[in-house]
Amino acid sequence: MSATKKPERGAPLPPAFEARIAGAMGHLRPAEQRMARFFVDQKSTVLLNSAAEIAEKAGTSDATVVRTARSLGFDGLAGLREAILSDITGPAPADRLARTLQDVSAASESALTHVLKEHYASVNSMASPEFGAAFERTVDTLFTARRRHVFGIGPSGCIAEYAAMQFNRIGLRSSSLSSSGIGLADKLQEMEAGDAVLMLAYAPIYREVSVALDRADELGVPTILISDSLGTLDGRIAELLPVARGRADHLAMHGATLVLVEAMIVALASRDKSSAVDSLRTFGALRGALDKSWLKRRVR
Numbered sequence: 001m002s003a004t005k006k007p008e009r010g011a012p013l014p015p016a017f018e019a020r021i022a023g024a025m026g027h028l029r030p031a032e033q034r035m036a037r038f039f040v041d042q043k044s045t046v047l048l049n050s051a052a053e054i055a056e057k058a059g060t061s062d063a064t065v066v067r068t069a070r071s072l073g074f075d076g077l078a079g080l081r082e083a084i085l086s087d088i089t090g091p092a093p094a095d096r097l098a099r100t101l102q103d104v105s106a107a108s109e110s111a112l113t114h115v116l117k118e119h120y121a122s123v124n125s126m127a128s129p130e131f132g133a134a135f136e137r138t139v140d141t142l143f144t145a146r147r148r149h150v151f152g153i154g155p156s157g158c159i160a161e162y163a164a165m166q167f168n169r170i171g172l173r174s175s176s177l178s179s180s181g182i183g184l185a186d187k188l189q190e191m192e193a194g195d196a197v198l199m200l201a202y203a204p205i206y207r208e209v210s211v212a213l214d215r216a217d218e219l220g221v222p223t224i225l226i227s228d229s230l231g232t233l234d235g236r237i238a239e240l241l242p243v244a245r246g247r248a249d250h251l252a253m254h255g256a257t258l259v260l261v262e263a264m265i266v267a268l269a270s271r272d273k274s275s276a277v278d279s280l281r282t283f284g285a286l287r288g289a290l291d292k293s294w295l296k297r298r299v300r
Contacts, residue, residue, distance in 0.1 A: 017087040024072050035060060035068040043084050044228045047203075048242045051077055085203050085229065093251075100251040115253065122244040122256035131241070135260075138198075138224050138239050139267045143172070145196035145222075149187070151177040151212055155254060156200040163198065163261045170269045171279030177212060184208055188215045195221045198264075199237075200257065202245075203229035226257060 021036050028036060038058045039046055046054055051062040054077075058065070069080040104114045125131070142148055148167055152160030157178030167174035177187045177197075188211065191197075197216050201209045213236050216223045222238035228245050243260055246253040269276035 017083050020083070021072065028068070028071055031060065031064055032068040032071050034058075035064055036072060039068070039072075039080065039084075043087070044242060044244055046077075047081055047084055047229055048227070048240060096251050100246075103250070115255075118246045118253055119255040122246065122253070123259055125242075125244055126256065126260065134239055134241055135263070135267070138241060139264060139271070141196050141222055141224060141238060142167075142198065142264065143268055143271045146173075146192065146194035147190075148172060148174040148196050148198060149177050149191055149221075150174060150198045150200075151209075152200040153178065153180050153206070153208055155252070156202075156257075159254060159257055159261060160198075160200060162258075163264070166261075166265045167268065169280055169283050170265065170276040171272075172268060180208055184211070188212060191215055191219060191221060193219045193221065195219070197221055197223040198226070199223055200226045201230055202227055202252075205230065226260065 018040055021040050025033055025036065035058060038054075042057070045057055049057070051065045055062040055065050066076055069077050072080070074080040074083065100114075104111055107114065126135075148164070150160040150164045150167075152158070157176070160178045161176040164174040164176040175187060175190060177184060179187060197212065199209070199212065209230075213223060215221075217236065223236065224239045224241065225237045226241045226243055228242060241260065243256050245257070
């Protein structure tokens with residue numbers, strides 16, 4: 001049965017992803033059981049990588065990846081991804097928070113300890129050589145662009161505005177694409193050939209993401225995607241930086257994303273140190289001219 005097929009009216013809803021895997025375990029071969037457990041434990045990897053890349057990370061063959069997906073009742077890797085996406089995006093924010101609080105209570109640990117563990121895991125995942133190489137390519141693209149447009153809606157919009165502000169302060173012209181609805185049109189109109197887009201977006205693909213990508217494609221503008229759940233944009237993005245926002249079905253945490261953005265700020269400034277420092281000095285002088293007390297307090 002395909003994971004994409006809708007149940008008939010009155011039919012019971014299909015089981016949740018992890019329950020479905022658990023129910024099928026007894027019918028799988030040993031290699032498929034190992035692969036199925038990988039599907040459960042590494043959902044972001046399954047969403048953001050090809051069958052060959054998943055196989056490499058799991059220490060198996062791409063044939064085993066696809067065969068396991070089919071043995072679980074999916075119509076291949078695409079159907080498996082749809083089920084994972086449904087699992088990730090299904091719960092409402094209140095349900096996600098409830099699960100997080102439940103975990104904190106069950107572990108008998110403080111909220112601080114729990115959140116620190118989640119952020120440590122997310123930040124640590126960015127320490128791989130592969131991620132480092134993608135990061136350097138991203139910095140190259142952003143630094144050489146005529147102008148940078150940082151896309152983000154909702155909580156990601158706050159990070160997008162922060163990133164654009166900091167890029168501007170070091171002398172790199174930037175703007176934030178953080179408006180939703182028709183308000184985004186004004187910002188998208190400013191985009192031109194030679195620019196670059198840094199996009200923070202997550203499943204599902206909502207209208208603003210689609211229109212922003214269409215505009216970038218139309219102008220030949222490269223898009224760098226920061227995400228933990230959009231694995232269906234192959235061919236539309238120049239670079240993917242997979243950053244986890246905590247565990248699936250739990251409260252989304254953006255700490256690791258902010259760490260990545262601040263690493264970009266430092267890396268971009270280091271590409272032309274004197275210009276970055278001069279730009280910040282100009283900014284400081286302008287701020288001081290507006291409010292002399294800033295200079296006395298030495299606020300940076």
